[in-house]
Amino acid sequence: MSPEPLLEATGIGKAFGAFRAVDDAGLAVREGEIVGLIGPNGAGKSTFFNCLAGDAQPTAGRIVFAGKDVTRAPADAHARAGIARSFQVPVTFEDMTVLENVMVGAFLRQSHRNDARARAREMLEATGLTRLADTRAGSLGTPGRKRLEIARALATEPRLLLLDEALAGLTPTEVQEAIGLVRSIHARGITLIIVEHIMEVILSLAERAVVFNQGRVIAEGPPRAVVDDPAVIEAYLGRSMRRRTAPP
Ligand code: ADP
Ligand code: MG
Numbered sequence: 001m002s003p004e005p006l007l008e009a010t011g012i013g014k015a016f017g018a019f020r021a022v023d024d025a026g027l028a029v030r031e032g033e034i035v036g037l038i039g040p041n042g043a044g045k046s047t048f049f050n051c052l053a054g055d056a057q058p059t060a061g062r063i064v065f066a067g068k069d070v071t072r073a074p075a076d077a078h079a080r081a082g083i084a085r086s087f088q089v090p091v092t093f094e095d096m097t098v099l100e101n102v103m104v105g106a107f108l109r110q111s112h113r114n115d116a117r118a119r120a121r122e123m124l125e126a127t128g129l130t131r132l133a134d135t136r137a138g139s140l141g142t143p144g145r146k147r148l149e150i151a152r153a154l155a156t157e158p159r160l161l162l163l164d165e166a167l168a169g170l171t172p173t174e175v176q177e178a179i180g181l182v183r184s185i186h187a188r189g190i191t192l193i194i195v196e197h198i199m200e201v202i203l204s205l206a207e208r209a210v211v212f213n214q215g216r217v218i219a220e221g222p223p224r225a226v227v228d229d230p231a232v233i234e235a236y237l238g239r240s241m242r243r244r245t246a247p248p
Contacts, residue, residue: 006031006191007083008162013060013215014047021047022023022058023215027193029160032180034192036206036223038199040236043212046088049162052193054078055086066159072105079108084158086149088165088195094138101137101148105155120155126188127151127181128198142169146178154185158207160242163194179204199227200211210233 005028014022022044050056054075062132063071110116127147209223213235
């Protein structure tokens with residue numbers, strides 16, 4: 001085990017006006033780990049990912065990746081450093097083909113078109129999308145879009161991949177396939193942080209679970225122990241109780 005974590009985020013805050021979506025959250029991830037990030041809706045998980053990926057600038061704290069301070073660096077610098085992410089709501093270039101979408105990711109490190117295409121094809125193969133290579137991205141269903149997001153992220157050759165509900169909206173069979181895909185990504189030596197609501201996914205993939213609630217980390221540890229933690233149960237129940245009494 002290397003003494004230095006691959007990622008170390010400390011005291012991260014992200015405020016929108018007076019509202020603190022992320023409030024003094026910290027996370028250290030070792031190279032080769034799969035960390036599950038869970039918590040009720042609105043806990044700040046996606047906002048935290050935005051900070052880690054450089055899609056949002058934290059209003060407090062520090063992010064060190066592979067020994068380099070990337071706290072205020074723009075998204076492309078995070079990508080070049082080796083952090084890639086999928087979006088909770090897939091961001092695809094609808095009128096481009098699946099292959100072309102993945103090439104966008106590949107261009108981060110390949111400056112020649114043919115190299116980018118070759119790299120993209122490899123990622124389509126790895127994510128089971130080869131047969132859809134020439135399909136217009138806009139015509140894909142949910143499972144295809146989720147895979148496309150992952151393929152494009154992988155094409156940037158990341159060391160750390162952040163998956164934001166990449167398995168949401170999939171059928172149980174598709175979830176099982178996606179679990180296999182995540183395992184194969186991990187087997188390539190890529191470190192992962194996965195945000196997922198399906199506990200079965202966290203329990204079968206993550207070595208460690210980190211629980212967010214109201215912008216803070218409220219629990220952390222082996223997934224099985226964490227889901228049985230009364231504070232965690234309370235965080236989830238508190239939400240569903242409120243939702244029951246005050247429907248949106
Ligand atoms: P999660 O991913 O855990 O469901 P989010 O990070 O999406 O949570 O959101 C955390 C909180 O921050 C929510 O209350 C959300 O409404 C709020 N929020 C997220 N992005 C913005 C924004 N750009 N402006 C204002 N509030 C935001
Ligand atoms: Mg989210």
